[in-house]
Amino acid sequence: MLISKFANEKPRCKSISNFQNNRMQTSKRLEGIGEYYFSQKLREIDELNKQGKNVINLGIGSPDLPPHPDVIKTLQEESAKPNVHAYQSYKGSLVLRKAISDWYKKWYDVELNADTEILPLIGSKEGIMHICMTYLDEGDKVLVPNPGYPTYRSAVKLAGGECVDYELKEENNWEPDFDALEKLVVSSSSPTGGGRAGAFKLMWINYPQMPTGQLPTKSLFEKIVAFGKKHNILICHDNPYSFILNDNPLSLLHVPGAKEVAIELNSLSKSQNMAGWRVGVLSGAKERIDEVLRFKSNMDSGMFLPVQLAAAKALQLPKSWYNDVNTVYRKRREIVFELLDLLQCVYDKSQAGMFVWAKIPSNYKTGFELSDEVLYNTGVFITPGGIFGNAGDGYIRVSLCSTEEKFAESIKRIKAFLPVLKVK
Numbered sequence: 001m002l003i004s005k006f007a008n009e010k011p012r013c014k015s016i017s018n019f020q021n022n023r024m025q026t027s028k029r030l031e032g033i034g035e036y037y038f039s040q041k042l043r044e045i046d047e048l049n050k051q052g053k054n055v056i057n058l059g060i061g062s063p064d065l066p067p068h069p070d071v072i073k074t075l076q077e078e079s080a081k082p083n084v085h086a087y088q089s090y091k092g093s094l095v096l097r098k099a100i101s102d103w104y105k106k107w108y109d110v111e112l113n114a115d116t117e118i119l120p121l122i123g124s125k126e127g128i129m130h131i132c133m134t135y136l137d138e139g140d141k142v143l144v145p146n147p148g149y150p151t152y153r154s155a156v157k158l159a160g161g162e163c164v165d166y167e168l169k170e171e172n173n174w175e176p177d178f179d180a181l182e183k184l185v186v187s188s189s190s191p192t193g194g195g196r197a198g199a200f201k202l203m204w205i206n207y208p209q210m211p212t213g214q215l216p217t218k219s220l221f222e223k224i225v226a227f228g229k230k231h232n233i234l235i236c237h238d239n240p241y242s243f244i245l246n247d248n249p250l251s252l253l254h255v256p257g258a259k260e261v262a263i264e265l266n267s268l269s270k271s272q273n274m275a276g277w278r279v280g281v282l283s284g285a286k287e288r289i290d291e292v293l294r295f296k297s298n299m300d301s302g303m304f305l306p307v308q309l310a311a312a313k314a315l316q317l318p319k320s321w322y323n324d325v326n327t328v329y330r331k332r333r334e335i336v337f338e339l340l341d342l343l344q345c346v347y348d349k350s351q352a353g354m355f356v357w358a359k360i361p362s363n364y365k366t367g368f369e370l371s372d373e374v375l376y377n378t379g380v381f382i383t384p385g386g387i388f389g390n391a392g393d394g395y396i397r398v399s400l401c402s403t404e405e406k407f408a409e410s411i412k413r414i415k416a417f418l419p420v421l422k423v424k
């Protein structure tokens with residue numbers, strides 16, 4: 001082992017020893033913000049692997065398949081050119097914005113002005129933070145789905161806002177209960193409700209919904225736009241899953257007048273198998289794009305041009321690309337259904353997106369209990385639904401981003417340990 005020759009010397013400077021012995025005081029805004037669940041869990045899985053457990057991770061939704069070869073070829077060819085390595089425009093290259101605009105027209109029948117209504121992002125996750133930082137002041141209220149993507153909650157808190165959950169229930173097809181929403185907004189905004197009028201600024205929605213896999217309907221989107229207009233709340237729709245196991249992609253911006261009150265995030269991470277490339281997009285009215293750009297342009301200095309050009313290529317892929325991706329996910333999903341049957345979980349077969357969401361049997365208190373029992377006995381990791389909010393406590397989520405062989409091996413392991421599992 002390499003040991004510094006200074007290892008036995010006493011620190012000469014007091015501040016150095018303070019740094020060595022104490023943790024730095026983190027900002028108040030980080031209070032209540034834990035490390036992202038998966039980042040912690042992956043460390044634990046690493047530890048188990050070091051002990052020889054060989055864990056199969058059925059948790060994270062990161063596509064294991066590559067992008068289309070033409071996309072990779074574009075990146076290779078473009079990055080070999082000498083004049084593509086400088087800082088790029090804060091608004092993204094026009095080639096990419098034009099490709100996004102054409103993609104929205106072709107698949108969602110939505111008109112977007114490539115000059116003014118599109119802002120490419122370094123993944124949609126950063127867009128969630130930018131939107132919160134752009135619009136929220138200390139104490140502003142935000143409606144967040146429970147269960148829902150945990151980043152909405154942490155971004156709202158980091159920006160100083162206050163999360164107000166709206167519960168999604170299975171018996172309501174995982175759609176918001178609009179009567180309950182009305183009551184929530186009115187009671188929190190009235191003086192007796194302790195809030196101030198207009199305190200609700202944003203509402204996060206996400207259909208196809210993660211983690212439940214619920215598809216949107218046109219009428220749901222119309223109701224949400226009407227709700228935003230009535231209460232002057234900016235509707236932020238997060239739409240990364242519309243092509244996965246779904247033949248009818250919908251955009252909230254298709255609703256007439258939606259741009260007056262809504263913005264939409266989209267992503268190439270899932271539909272184009274480009275999660276690590278970090279390419280997303282924010283679309284909406286020119287004014288919203290300009291507002292978010294005011295914040296974002298202070299945070300980064302554009303995206304590598306060859307990545308943008310390759311992303312533009314990916315957006316031009318024909319229907320057969322999406323069909324091929326979905327053929328793979330469909331086959332995998334059949335094996336996941338088998339795995340869930342073994343665990344006596346109940347699920348809806350018509351879910352969209354790259355996960356299967358399933359209700360756990362009654363002999364487990366929560367999905368955490370089932371997930372831990374399966375992980376520690378069989379070395380298979382399944383996401384507990386409770387990480388998406390307490391309304392997900394009675395559920396688990398299995399990612400489709402593993403090979404058929406890995407799912408088959410998971411089934412084998414679970415079968416072998418079935419006699420010791422509570423589920424039997």
Ligand SMILES: Cc1ncc(COP(=O)(O)O)c(C=O)c1O
Nearest residue numbers: 123124125149210238267269280
């Ligand atoms: C609902 C939802 N929104 C956004 C993201 C982030 O996507 P991106 O890779 O574009 O940042 C994810 C990723 O898992 C997600 O599940």
